[in-house]
Amino acid sequence: MKKIVFRGFLKAMILAILNKRRMHGYEIIKEIEKRTKFWKPSPGTIYPLLRKMEKEGLVKSSKKDKIIVYSLTKKGKSKVIKFEKLRKEIKEKFLEGFEREIGIKYRKIKKHRGLLKSHFKLILFGLIKNEKEIVKEIKTFDRKLKKLLKS
Missing domain, CATH: 1.10.10.10 (Winged helix-like DNA-binding domain superfamily/Winged helix DNA-binding domain)
Known part of the structure; x- marks a missing residue:
């Protein structure tokens, strides 16, 4: 594939x-x-x-x-600067949205950033085969996270 x-x-x-x-x-x-x-x-x-x-x-x-x-x-160097700004903006918005959605402060999830980053990379780099699979993975992650937060 x-x-x-x-x-x-x-x-x-x-x-x-x-x-x-x-x-x-x-x-x-x-x-x-x-x-x-x-x-x-x-x-x-x-x-x-x-x-x-x-x-x-x-x-x-x-x-x-x-x-x-x-x-x-x-x-090319100018483009690198633009891409870096965009990357930082996407990263910040992703984390802000994540925090806002589930109501967790950034400092509480900071130690788990590597895990979040790896999940985000799978989606960003297109390793997950299709949109349905991406949605399925996000929903599974969301469900597990909510379950953990309740306990």
């Missing part, structure tokens, strides 16, 4: 990776696999996207010992 990745996610991840240092395509693939711990994009996904990003002026390529190395342009 194919894993679904939301549009824009891969581009944002590549920009974030290249914001750390210059890399060739295979290094980018390995870094994505390392960061996600579940997904290794194919070269047939990465290289066309890198070419598209180069046409958009987000990355530039240069040859180093017959290997094409990619780095960010000023426009």
